[in-house]
Amino acid sequence: xxxxxxxxxxxxxxxxxxxxxxxxxxxxxxxxxxxxxxxxxxxxxxxxxxxxxxxxxxxxxxxxxxxxxxxxxxxxxxxxxxxxxxxxxxxxxxxxxxxxxxxxxxxxxxxxxxxxxxxxxxxxxxxxxxxxxxxxxxxxxxxxxxxxxxxxxxxxxxxxxxxxxxxxxxxxxxxxxxxxxxxxxxxxxxxxxxxxxxxxxxxxxxxxxxxxxxxxxxxxx
Amino acid sequence: xxxxxxxxxxxxxxxxxxxxxxxxxxxxxxxxxxxxxxxxxxxxxxxxxxxxxxxxxxxxxxxxxxxxxxxxxxxxxxxxxxxxxxxxxxxxxxxxxxxxxxxxxxxxxxxxxxxxxxxxxxxxxxxxxxxxxxxxxxxxxxxxxxxxxxxxxxxxxxxxxxxxxxxxxxxxxxxxxxxxxxxxxxxxxxxxxxxxxxxxxxxxxxxxxxxxxxxxxxxxx
Numbered sequence: 313x314x315x316x317x318x319x320x321x322x323x324x325x326x327x328x329x330x331x332x333x334x335x336x337x338x339x340x341x342x343x344x345x346x347x348x349x350x351x352x353x354x355x356x357x358x359x360x361x362x363x364x365x366x367x368x369x370x371x372x373x374x375x376x377x378x379x380x381x382x383x384x385x386x387x388x389x390x391x392x393x394x395x396x397x398x399x400x401x402x403x404x405x406x407x408x409x410x411x412x413x414x415x416x417x418x419x420x421x422x423x424x425x426x427x428x429x430x431x432x433x434x435x436x437x438x439x440x441x442x443x444x445x446x447x448x449x450x451x452x453x454x455x456x457x458x459x460x461x462x463x464x465x466x467x468x469x470x471x472x473x474x475x476x477x478x479x480x481x482x483x484x485x486x487x488x489x490x491x492x493x494x495x496x497x498x499x500x501x502x503x504x505x506x507x508x509x510x511x512x513x514x515x516x517x518x519x520x521x522x523x524x525x526x527x528x529x530x531x532x533x
Numbered sequence: 534x535x536x537x538x539x540x541x542x543x544x545x546x547x548x549x550x551x552x553x554x555x556x557x558x559x560x561x562x563x564x565x566x567x568x569x570x571x572x573x574x575x576x577x578x579x580x581x582x583x584x585x586x587x588x589x590x591x592x593x594x595x596x597x598x599x600x601x602x603x604x605x606x607x608x609x610x611x612x613x614x615x616x617x618x619x620x621x622x623x624x625x626x627x628x629x630x631x632x633x634x635x636x637x638x639x640x641x642x643x644x645x646x647x648x649x650x651x652x653x654x655x656x657x658x659x660x661x662x663x664x665x666x667x668x669x670x671x672x673x674x675x676x677x678x679x680x681x682x683x684x685x686x687x688x689x690x691x692x693x694x695x696x697x698x699x700x701x702x703x704x705x706x707x708x709x710x711x712x713x714x715x716x717x718x719x720x721x722x723x724x725x726x727x728x729x730x731x732x733x734x735x736x737x738x739x740x741x742x743x744x745x746x747x748x749x750x751x752x753x754x
Contacts, residue, residue: 358675359629359633368618370618372621372625373625374624374625374628374629374632376597376624376628377621377624377625377627377628378621380620380621380624381617381618381620381621381624384617384620385617396602396605396606397589397591397602399601399602399605400593400598400599400601400602401598403595403597403598403601403602404593404594404595404598406598407595407597407598408580408595411595412580454579
């Protein structure tokens with residue numbers, strides 16, 4: 313069976329977990345305290361990051377590369393559209409969330425509030441938290457604008473772009489940092505994706521010292 | 534004709550320029566002072582970053598997504614291998630350079646020494662420069678290790694992984710921040726890639742206030 317070395321709230325790990333689950337690839341989840349730089353883990357991935365996936369006798373790192381690989385070897389159900397133009401749009405949005413959203417929002421809220429404590433790196437920097445709380449509004453508005461024109465973020469079908477976005481938002485929702493009242497369109501989109509069987513394991517996550525709010529796992533939030 | 538909005542030393546722009554040139558897609562280069570957030574430019578790309586490519590009647594952002602698109606519509610000559618496993622390795626390495634190398638090296642050296650000055654953001658932070666100068670050694674050693682086992686970074690053929698790496702290293706070489714004596718293997722690899730016709734426009738770049746060192750454009754450096 314495949315093995316995924318991960319941390320529960322990492323959006324990059326969550327994106328891979330969603331892809332694996334949607335494609336019904338059985339996978340054992342192993343929590344990895346990657347910041348402790350255990351020698352075994354460094355052998356698995358010299359980049360010292362999660363996710364790391366052990367599959368088909370290979371060890372893989374970099375979530376975007378992993379998801380493209382899963383798509384190529386397990387094309388059903390598809391998480392990428394057919395045309396080059398639509399595939400571009402999926403990849404652009406995966407980049408948007410994993411790079412821009414991550415830098416402006418996730419790293420400013422989740423990393424300050426949770427990772428710093430878990431890793432023993434001190435207290436949240438309030439100017440970072442403030443900047444993340446401001447930036448998420450702009451991103452939610454951008455998502456609402458996209459979803460006003462499309463059924464899913466990158467077009468008419470659910471793709472890796474939706475998983476990338478949902479991976480970040482679900483991790484932030486775990487610490488109540490998403491204002492679902494800001495946009496009914498975005499809330500509807502999240503309700504749709506949250507109710508998929510592939511999302512169950514993510515909604516069941518529990519981080520020691522950080523109990524999730526009641527609405528986190530509630531499909532009718 | 535296609536148009537690429539870029540800045541000359543941006544590794545992300547250089548990667549796209551190399552792909553375009555290798556595939557012989559004619560493209561006009563337009564310098565974009567993206568940090569001034571000109572309204573026209575923001576309309577082209579709400580992420581306010583370069584590169585932005587205008588091609589086939591579309592406007593595209595995110596260098597990784599652009600390169601995959603170019604590969605899909607102009608498959609010859611190929612910059613991605615055929616097998617899913619080898620394609621994974623290319624994408625992993627593109628991620629390695631554009632994320633890890635960029636964060637640990639390029640942003641610590643190039644951005645401190647050049648971008649800050651060009652953007653009027655003050656003087657280099659010497660602790661960042663020190664940290665970048667230390668980290669590049671480890672990355673050159675990792676490249677040497679890969680190239681001891683392979684002809685090109687991701688395997689037996691030249692791919693986007695080589696372009697991603699060469700894009701970062703060439704920008705750093707412009708400010709003499711690459712010690713080519715550290716590894717003969719890496720130097721040989723760079724000499725090979727530097728001598729390709731696709732590299733010519735990059736070797737001809739001139740940044741006002743930052744003349745390149747003599748070895749920068751020298752194929753026999």
